[in-house]
Amino acid sequence: MVSKCHAFSQSLHLFLLLAGLLGRANGASIATYWGRHTKEGTLAKTCATGNYQFVNIAFLTTFGGGQTPLLDLSGHCDATRGGCAGLARDVRYCQSWGVKVLLSLGGDHGRQSLNSTEDARKVAEYLHNNFLGGKSSTPRPLGDAVLDGVDFAVVGKTWKDRMHWDDLARALANYSTGKKKVYLAAAPQCAYPDRTLKRALATGLFDVVWIRFYNQASCQYSAEGPWRLLSSFVEWNAHLQVSGVFIGLPASGEETGNGYVPPANFTAEILPYISNFPRYWGVMLWDRYHDMKSKYSHQINANGGSIATYWGQNKREGKLAKACATGSYKFINIAFLTTFGSRQTPVVDLSRHCNATRGGCTHLTRDIKYCQKWGIKVLLSLGGDRGLQSLNSTEDAHQVAEYIYRNFLGGTPSPPSRRPFGKAVLDGVDFSVAGKTPMDRMHWEDLAKALAGYSTARRKVYLAAAPQCTYPDPTLRKALGTGLFDIVWIRFYNNTSCQYSAGRPWALMGSWLEWNSNLHVGGMFLGLPASRELVGNGYVPPVNFTEEILPYISNFPRYWGVMLWDRYQDKRSKYSYRIRSAVMEPQAAKSSI
Known part of the structure; x- marks a missing residue:
């Protein structure tokens, strides 16, 4: 009896052949994360490359549960002392070229935890007043810049840390108006469903999801081929109701190590398949620093027009x-x-x-x-x-x-x-x-x-x-x-x-x-x-x-x-x-x- 894996493998080979004959269905965008390494250069220079249509400022590492919110940009500037207000200029430069700039919630340092619906509402209010279209009685961390939205890149370490993200999504979505929309993005891990973001994604409020196909052996690319990754991509697309889905990949094999897909393999094995899905919007690369070194975005998007x-x-x-x-x-x-x-x-x-x-x-x-x-x-x-x-x-x-x-x-x-x-x-x-x-x-x-x-x-x-x-x-x-x-x-x-x-x-x-x-x-x-x-x-x-x-x-x-x-x-x-x-x-x- 033929195994399910083998059957999927055969079907996929046929689909890839057809995809190659039919051509790619859509032009794509590239997203990245900026803020984790001083050697990655300025935010404005990141946008000036023309490679990215979305940039997530990473990270707001600590918030919720009565904690004082903390923006950690790894040496770029010290937000606690008002040293990041100058980024307002860079943010506006990016936006002037149509690049969406979002604040990313997450990171390994600090703790992101919401202990109630009311706590989630308060965090949303803080985000609105300090990074979005609201006003704050204290200096805003990024000056007078108005970001385009919020990215959920959180990974709950305990079951308590995995609660009320749906409440935060609803509270943030309520700040959208006819004049200014608050975009919601999420970065779930590739194993479906993501334990932390499952309920939040089920709200149907998210505009963009970049699925992280790295650091998770069960669904990432490996030397054995793309089958685990592609199978997971199919599952996410079958269940997820969002406008756009990005495939998240490491921009080099150096830091992340697991899940790296060489550019030639991506364009030959992965892209012809995923680009045929109606909600496919592009690729998210972790992160700007590694992309700058490897030129991954340039290699997969060279001279796109x-x-x-x-x-x-x-x-x-x-x-x-x-x-x-x-x-x-x-x-x-x-x-x-x-x-x-x-x-x-x-x-x-x-x-x-x-x-x-x-x-x-x-x-x-x-x-x-x-x-x-x-x-x-x-x-x-x-x-x-x-x-x-x-x-x-x-x-x-x-x-x-x-x-x-x-x-x-x-x-x-x-x-x-x-x-x-x-x-x-x-x-x-x-x-x-x-x-x-x-x-x-x-x-x-x-x-x-x-x-x-x-x-x-x-x-x-x-x-x-x-x-x-x-x-x-x-x-x-x-x-x-x-x-x-x-x-x-x-x-x-x-x-x-x-x-x-x-x-x-x-x-x-x-x-x-x-x-x-x-x-x-x-x-x-x-x-x-x-x-x-x-x-x-x-x-x-x-x-x-x-x-x-x-x-x-x-x-x-x-x-x-x-x-x-x-x-x-x-x-x-x-x-x-x-x-x-x-x-x-x-x-x-x-x-x-």
């Missing part, structure tokens, strides 16, 4: 919030501010979505905030075929920058008037201008400098640009030469000298190489039409993109992803859906540059 698009040019594309809800986009440009400069009255043209001149677009506040809540950057795009974008002097550029800042960014209108998109504060400005005459191609560098001047430590103004693919772009050449731009999406369409045509990618690749050799920006996107219908020229069929173009462009250090024109065409063609998995995940085979 994002997708950007333009919204606002066709009413049939649907709402902005629905565009963000697809999960396909990390950047959305609201198109367009079509007329401005040279003493013209600024005009926002959203092609019948709403009439901004009559105050009819203020409802977009809700949609913009929804997108930003999920880490999507929303920018105002300057350009469009209708209207005229022209700057006749440096002073004119400064006045336009002031108008944009006061009406779309962090400023307030003067004189007081209704902002076109209501109270929403956009993340930045996209330069999608194409000057028709030499006069229309002047002073864009002055506008870039003036807008960049509105960036502060609390809120950065992101600058993006959409030059045509012929290098250099005649309109944006001087502006891009300032080095102030964070992102550039190069438009490889409507320009026969540098676009894709009939299975011949060489012109596109040559232009991509030239832009990368000369341009110094944070990240570069390859701009493509989402269908052949509207633009006509430069369309790359999805299969040609993933097989011919992506393996080449993803090798470049500044490659960040793909920009699609536009949301309406993408909605019809499903282009982003067809390339999303390939764009967001690492490329197995790289071509040489």
Whole structure:
């Protein structure tokens, strides 16, 4: 008689084969823990790597049972003496890039214990007032930073230490509001169910769970293969009701020792299987220090990209919030501010979505905030075929920058008037201008400098640009030469000298190489039409993109992803859906540059 283990093994081999043929189902995120080693670097530098979408500050080691709460960051700073308030700046930096920053409860030092429902309520109140959106009569440990949520990484040593975590989850969830959600995460051990967190997870209140597949021989990876780990992952997914599930792994074999999965084994044996589960969201790595040494996150996420698009040019594309809800986009440009400069009255043209001149677009506040809540950057795009974008002097550029800042960014209108998109504060400005005459191609560098001047430590103004693919772009050449731009999406369409045509990618690749050799920006996107219908020229069929173009462009250090024109065409063609998995995940085979 065939054993159950052998039967599972055979089924899994078949599933892995099918998974390899079908491809991965979803792009993934990476989470980590920061705060356990001074050599891991600052929190801001951790987020600046671009590798992580979630960072847990570890740990609040002592609380509950009448104990004085203690935040232990292992030498980074001394929270008991107010020495960690400077982290507020780092937290906000991370959040400005869409990284969720949570406070993690746990750690081997200290004691985490709740002796009653009332005790749990008091601990929740302390967390809300000192780390979340509340106010404290004493100095907050991390200054005025407002963290995104709380991570339960607790392991009860006695049965008493395993009680009332469900009460704490409920009490914290009650602090969520329409304006600010309190995210709840948990890090159970891989043996199902986790003895400490069983009741808490059963509440259904948790948004994210990173299951720790290490330090537990019964369910971790071993030299014998991935079967114990995969079997446990199946069991957790069958019982757990949360939005997202992460597989938790050690980033090196040094400290943890047990459960380490070499990156090549992870991508070949583990990822093709787990990524097919609907609630799979990614990988949690313990911890930032070991990941920094081993570069594990880089090895499993090398040159993974994002997708950007333009919204606002066709009413049939649907709402902005629905565009963000697809999960396909990390950047959305609201198109367009079509007329401005040279003493013209600024005009926002959203092609019948709403009439901004009559105050009819203020409802977009809700949609913009929804997108930003999920880490999507929303920018105002300057350009469009209708209207005229022209700057006749440096002073004119400064006045336009002031108008944009006061009406779309962090400023307030003067004189007081209704902002076109209501109270929403956009993340930045996209330069999608194409000057028709030499006069229309002047002073864009002055506008870039003036807008960049509105960036502060609390809120950065992101600058993006959409030059045509012929290098250099005649309109944006001087502006891009300032080095102030964070992102550039190069438009490889409507320009026969540098676009894709009939299975011949060489012109596109040559232009991509030239832009990368000369341009110094944070990240570069390859701009493509989402269908052949509207633009006509430069369309790359999805299969040609993933097989011919992506393996080449993803090798470049500044490659960040793909920009699609536009949301309406993408909605019809499903282009982003067809390339999303390939764009967001690492490329197995790289071509040489």
